Amino acid sequence: MLSESTLSDLRASLEQEQSDLRARLTEMGLLSGGELSFDQNFADSSQVTAERGEVEALAGNLRDSLIDVEAALAKLDNGTFGNCELCGQPIPPARLEAKPAARLCMDCASKR
Ligand SMILES: [Zn+2]
Structure with a gap:
């Protein structure tokens, strides 16, 4: 069981990560x-393909992280x-x- 102070520390770091x-x-x-306007923006993007691929990969990682962080905040609530x-x-x-x-959990994460 997580203590209140641990939970509030975790919430603070999640909120920090969310804003970053x-x-x-x-x-x-x-x-x-x-x-998030990810798909629409990329559909309209006129960047060259190689560059766009890199940006897309980075943006995809950032977006996935944000989704995870926001899901964690929702679960805190x-x-x-x-x-x-x-x-x-x-x-x-x-962890x-x-x-x-x-x-x-570690078990489920390692099975993936
Ligand atoms: Zn599990």
Whole structure:
């Protein structure tokens, strides 16, 4: 069971990560009005293919991280934070401290 102080530390680092990711996506023009506009923007992009591939890969990573971080924040709000999404077992606190947005316990993550 995670203590209140651990949970508030994790929430703080998730919120920090969320704002960093949002800032980077906004810089790349992929976030408008707080919403991800990934697909639409890339469809309209006129960048050369090679460059675009790199940007897409980076943007994809940032977007996936943001989705994970926002899912973790939502779980903090609804009280399901810290449970593995596959097996439902609690994720060890050490793992959450290393990666607050972790969705899976070590066992499930290693099976993927
Ligand atoms: Zn699991």
